[in-house]
Amino acid sequence: METSNSEKYVFYREKYYCLYEYVAGSVLEIKDTEILKELGSTIGVEIANLHQALNSVNNNNELVKRDLYKVVYGWALPILEKNEYVHQDVIRKMNQIHIDFKETVHSLRKQIIHRDMHLSNVIFKDNEFQGFIDFELLESNVRVFDLCYCCTSILSELYSDEVLRGKWQHIISTIFEGYNKQNILTREELQSIWYVMLSIQVIFITYFVQLKDLLKLNEEMFFWIFANKEAIEESIERIARK
Template sequence: MELLDIKNISSSWGIEISNFKKLSERATLVFTTDEEKFIIKRKDNLEHFNSELKLIGLLRSKNFFTQFPLYNKQGELSVPYQNSNFAIYNYLEGSTFGAEESLLNPKIPNLLGETIANLNKIMASADFLREFPSKDLYQLVYGFAVKEIIKVDPSEELQNVYQQVEEEIKNLVNILPKQLIHRDAHIHNIIFDNNSLSGVIDYEIVEVNVNIFDICYCSTSILSEVFTNEKLRGMWINFVANLVCTYNQVNPLSDSEKGSIWHVMLCIQSIFMAYFSSNEDIYKINKAMFQWIYENRNNLERKILLNVN
């Protein structure tokens, strides 16, 4: 979008824009002439947006901090513009933790674990699950990801790994508790201000899936940023153990969930490998992460069980 487009959109809210910064394909940070900041987001599907609003309303009713869209001058939460719809959200003051910082500061896994646990507890109480897509993690991996991976990387070693863990993953996915999850709970969507939560953002891809997906996704998002640094990579398992421990204190995990962290991480890496199968460099780093997590099963599970039990 150009500045003129942003001004046209924001005029429905009576906001005068002086400058902007593109954050992603769907989100733009805007600066007003009064030196205020807001986020403009593109909403391609109003039905999904309405479901998102219902979830945000539930979170706010439970005093959980998050972004919320603002009503415009017509009393609406979005406006149509050039074959799409746009909403404006309040800007949350604060910053996100960096991956290296998250490994070096022992307070951070506790803050992240507590935040995701509280988020998942509230989302588990939602009675409108049918408004969100429901995903089968086993089918995502073996019905989609593995097939895409084999197209570009038909290595016997990789196929043997998938054969070895398939029955375990299939059985665990069938028994793991499922609920609404954030689905994108990486460290850059969790904002803090002086170690106090400012809010969790971006609920565009919320879905029904296994409960522990969010803590596993948060963990692998950090590993992806430090993986090439051997020292930091070695610290990551302790980070995961502390994250899971704090999560469990706030939102207790079942024995099956505690024993499935490793499996869900492999599933997440497989999905990333499939998604980036056409990008050789990104595929290689995600494959290396997959193999490293696979090889470190005993160390990871031992650390988790020592901290959680």
């Protein structure tokens, strides 16, 4: 919302403040997997619509430009290598895929993304999409990051329940299918999903390196995603054949 001086922000005591219009509604109950299956396509469509809107802004010179490869191999892994609590297989497995990761991520399409695309920032009312909130982390990055972040955030809520976890791949396939209806994903993007999901887990492991329970959860998710490469890729690549 604009200020009385028609500005978008107020600068006060070395900080910027802004006011957003209230988005009426609530967040989805992630453990209600039947609702997620029903609304997954809608979530994907709306992320695609948001990406189209963000891409049209065309002022990403004012935003942080994030190089996902450098974030993982230049920032996160050096921190993890020095920490005694981190499972060393995380580092070993990322080193194992180092060259493939670099080649895969390098060619991906970049644009302005939301960067915090978990479902607590997606508002629904009576199962109708209302809007997105929390745009503080906007940055220029690979566009599939938002999709992968959304999917791994869902996994984090379902992971501890084996039955619910088993429904995750179907849920994410509907999200990707919805996105692809609005924004066609390239072959390179479809082939990158597993790598980008792993990168997100590495980032979270680094963030939570001092918090034992969250560190353990994100390490377990990392290993699970790593082990389920074929199943995840099959879930995603089905949309390319439709």
